[in-house]
Amino acid sequence: MKAGIVGANGYGGAELIRFLNQHPYADIELLISHSTSGKKISEQYPHLRGLAEWDIEDLHQEGITDRVEVLFFATPAGVTKEVLPSFLEKGIKCIDLSGDFRLKDSESYRKWYGKTPAKEEHLKSAVYGLPELNRDSIKTAELIANPGCYPTAAILGMKPAIQASIVEAKTIIIDAKSGISGAGRSPSMGNLFSEVNENIQAYKLCRHQHIPEIEQAFHELSGKDVAIMFTPHLIPMTRGIMCTMYADLTREMTAAEIHELYKETYKDELFIRVRPLGEIPATKEVYGSNYCDIGLSVDQRTNKLIIISVIDNLVKGAAGQAIQNMNLLGGWNEQTGIHHTPVYP
Numbered sequence: 001m002k003a004g005i006v007g008a009n010g011y012g013g014a015e016l017i018r019f020l021n022q023h024p025y026a027d028i029e030l031l032i033s034h035s036t037s038g039k040k041i042s043e044q045y046p047h048l049r050g051l052a053e054w055d056i057e058d059l060h061q062e063g064i065t066d067r068v069e070v071l072f073f074a075t076p077a078g079v080t081k082e083v084l085p086s087f088l089e090k091g092i093k094c095i096d097l098s099g100d101f102r103l104k105d106s107e108s109y110r111k112w113y114g115k116t117p118a119k120e121e122h123l124k125s126a127v128y129g130l131p132e133l134n135r136d137s138i139k140t141a142e143l144i145a146n147p148g149c150y151p152t153a154a155i156l157g158m159k160p161a162i163q164a165s166i167v168e169a170k171t172i173i174i175d176a177k178s179g180i181s182g183a184g185r186s187p188s189m190g191n192l193f194s195e196v197n198e199n200i201q202a203y204k205l206c207r208h209q210h211i212p213e214i215e216q217a218f219h220e221l222s223g224k225d226v227a228i229m230f231t232p233h234l235i236p237m238t239r240g241i242m243c244t245m246y247a248d249l250t251r252e253m254t255a256a257e258i259h260e261l262y263k264e265t266y267k268d269e270l271f272i273r274v275r276p277l278g279e280i281p282a283t284k285e286v287y288g289s290n291y292c293d294i295g296l297s298v299d300q301r302t303n304k305l306i307i308i309s310v311i312d313n314l315v316k317g318a319a320g321q322a323i324q325n326m327n328l329l330g331g332w333n334e335q336t337g338i339h340h341t342p343v344y345p
């Protein structure tokens with residue numbers, strides 16, 4: 001499959017290059033960037049020297065659409081919805097890493113992103129690209145809205161419990177932490193080493209753009225309108241997301257019973273590792289891989305379920321998941337090109 005990346009010089013783009021470059025059924029045909037066209041990708045990312053020597057090209061040129069079958073958009077929300085439709089209309093499969101096509105309700109997008117939403121027809125046809133939720137629809141999608149990094153960890157962590165109605169969905173609290181690469185490569189004061197190092201900072205309290213995305217998925221899983229509490233924190237590491245989630249149990253259950261439910265729900269999922277009872281997953285244990293690792297416990301005193309869900313934000317939270325979606329489009333094994341052992345230590 002001939003593949004291209006718009007926004008190739010960002011972190012999401014670089015991670016897509018890492019996976020596409022070693023994918024047996026996909027070839028990189030086109031790398032596009034806004035500010036670095038005319039340069040080589042290896043100038044932007046010297047770790048790619050000798051491995052990826054493609055020139056970065058400009059979006060606005062003749063004949064682009066004839067060169068690719070699938071196009072990844074690793075561009076910011078608000079930008080993708082402007083540039084993607086012309087490719088979609090030419091029959092190119094589009095996989096968007098931004099939040100532009102994830103929310104079905106355009107007013108919700110307007111409220112949480114503070115931007116004009118994409119066209120209704122595109123919001124309607126877009127398939128939310130979380131394979132563990134929507135595998136069959138992804139296989140035939142024209143436009144895939146790759147999930148956000150926090151929602152990936154949160155939804156995968158809570159899915160078995162919500163689906164089986166063992167928790168009161170409205171009591172779910174998500175305490176989330178992310179490494180700084182989640183903010184992308186564009187420099188800003190908040191990303192400076194001196195601001196991030198030896199520091200933990202909560203941000204976007206009650207107004208993070210991933211709140212409606214998580215609620216949308218929880219609604220699909222439970223059939224109920226769900227309002228969640230979600231608080232993200234920036235922590236001094238490069239990659240990784242941990243969601244620590246709490247919810248009231250609807251009845252008394254042991255951790256062993258819930259663990260069985262989780263194992264059963266995910267028994268055929270290649271990228272979900274439900275850890276043995278008593279083992280608590282850490283971000284380093286999924287670093288550089290497409291795994292989502294889940295651990296759980298029950299606090300008998302408060303009758304609450306505690307779930308710990310970890311991913312690498314750039315892999316299962318972005319580029320790895322996008323490749324998993326491309327594999328579904330291609331009818332290939334989902335692990336193709338992304339079956340890596342986590343980098344440890």
Ligand SMILES: NC(=O)C1=CN([C@@H]2O[C@H](COP(=O)(O)OP(=O)(O)OC[C@H]3O[C@@H](n4cnc5c(N)ncnc54)[C@H](OP(=O)(O)O)[C@@H]3O)[C@@H](O)[C@H]2O)C=CC1
Pocket residue numbers: 006007008009010011012013033034035036073074075076077079097098099147148149181182183184185186313314317318
């Ligand atoms: N980082 C992460 O962990 C995750 C990121 N995402 C999403 O993936 C997308 C890419 O993120 P990430 O790679 O981290 O971000 P970066 O900031 O690292 O890269 C953004 C890319 O978008 C391009 N871009 C920015 N503004 C414009 C514009 N006005 N027109 C055209 N291109 C533009 C940039 O190109 P140039 O420099 O040439 O302007 C750059 O290539 C975003 O939507 C992000 O929200 C989703 C999940 C996780």
Ligand SMILES: CC(=O)N[C@@H](CCC(=O)OP(=O)(O)O)C(=O)O
Pocket residue numbers: 077097098099147148149150178179180181182183209210232234
């Ligand atoms: C650490 C950090 O800043 N993370 C980003 C999440 C990045 C992401 O998933 O992006 P989407 O906007 O495409 O969903 C944030 O909190 O906004």
